[in-house]
Amino acid sequence: AFFGLALTRRVTKLRKGFWMMFPGAALARTFAQLGYDFILIDCEHGNIDDAAMHAAVGAVAAEGVSPLVRIPGPDNVHVKRALDSGAHGILCPNLSSVEEARALVSYAKFPIPTKTVPGQSSDTKNNASVISRQVSGIRGVGSPFAPAVFHQSLGEYIRTANRNTLVAAQIETLAGLENCEEIAKVDGLDMLFIGPNDLASSMGYPALEHESIPEVQDAVERVLAAAHAAGKYAGMFCTSSEQVRRRHEQGFDLMNLGGDIVALQAWNANELAKIEDI
Numbered sequence: 001a002f003f004g005l006a007l008t009r010r011v012t013k014l015r016k017g018f019w020m021m022f023p024g025a026a027l028a029r030t031f032a033q034l035g036y037d038f039i040l041i042d043c044e045h046g047n048i049d050d051a052a053m054h055a056a057v058g059a060v061a062a063e064g065v066s067p068l069v070r071i072p073g074p075d076n077v078h079v080k081r082a083l084d085s086g087a088h089g090i091l092c093p094n095l096s097s098v099e100e101a102r103a104l105v106s107y108a109k110f111p112i113p114t115k116t117v118p119g120q121s122s123d124t125k126n127n128a129s130v131i132s133r134q135v136s137g138i139r140g141v142g143s144p145f146a147p148a149v150f151h152q153s154l155g156e157y158i159r160t161a162n163r164n165t166l167v168a169a170q171i172e173t174l175a176g177l178e179n180c181e182e183i184a185k186v187d188g189l190d191m192l193f194i195g196p197n198d199l200a201s202s203m204g205y206p207a208l209e210h211e212s213i214p215e216v217q218d219a220v221e222r223v224l225a226a227a228h229a230a231g232k233y234a235g236m237f238c239t240s241s242e243q244v245r246r247r248h249e250q251g252f253d254l255m256n257l258g259g260d261i262v263a264l265q266a267w268n269a270n271e272l273a274k275i276e277d278i
């Protein structure tokens with residue numbers, strides 16, 4: 001089990017996934033059928049707009065796989081749009097401070113009722129205690145799409161979404177690194193996910209060389225330790241099965257095995273090289 005996080009009735013673990021930057025429900029469904037636990041739909045750097053995000057989220061969830069959305073930035077509107085599409089979780093890039101982490105969580109969580117409905121006993125379906133141990137936030141009510149993706153009524157979705165949706169923050173700036181221990185402790189934040197290219201960049205190194213820079217690898221260890229010390233998950237961006245295995249053995253909880261564009265380029269480069277003479 002993925003630290004006991006019940007994302008849906010069918011999905012009980014998130015371990016390895018695939019990174020999607022191209023739009024398309026058919027593409028999303030194809031990736032979801034390959035045996036991954038999650039598909040990350042990248043709305044930060046990917047070519048995926050709002051409508052394409054909705055299509056991909058629905059297609060992935062229908063296969064019993066968790067759709068996670070990387071939002072463009074730490075913005076209430078982005079969090080709302082992603083969760084309203086039915087995403088099982090959000091990944092926020094460039095998170096650098098405790099204040100940003102608290103704000104992110106509040107955008108992702110429905111307000112927890114503090115009062116009961118007049119005339120209803122406290123154990124009715126509106127019972128606030130169902131989610132009282134969860135973090136309260138300012139997420140707006142309204143989407144009919146997320147409940148449909150979760151096969152729930154709107155009321156049921158509102159009562160359970162706070163604990164069924166994952167909130168993950170990318171640590172990929174020097175400031176985020178410096179604050180990672182405190183960020184990890186923020187209630188309602190489930191995961192620190194390392195963006196190694198941006199992290200290396202922010203530390204003054206060439207982005208793509210991160211694997212061979214000891215200072216960056218020390219930073220990776222620091223973020224991993226910070227997440228686990230706070231009882232949270234640690235995620236790592238990977239581009240090969242070797243990296244996924246190494247990061248898994250290092251203790252990371254969630255990794256992606258590269259993504260669509262990388263896979264397409266690699267297959268084409270490999271196959272094309274074999275017919276260079278033609």
Ligand code: 3PY
Nearest residue numbers: 195196197198199237
């Ligand atoms: C990074 O490596 O910086 C990422 O955010 C992954 O795309």
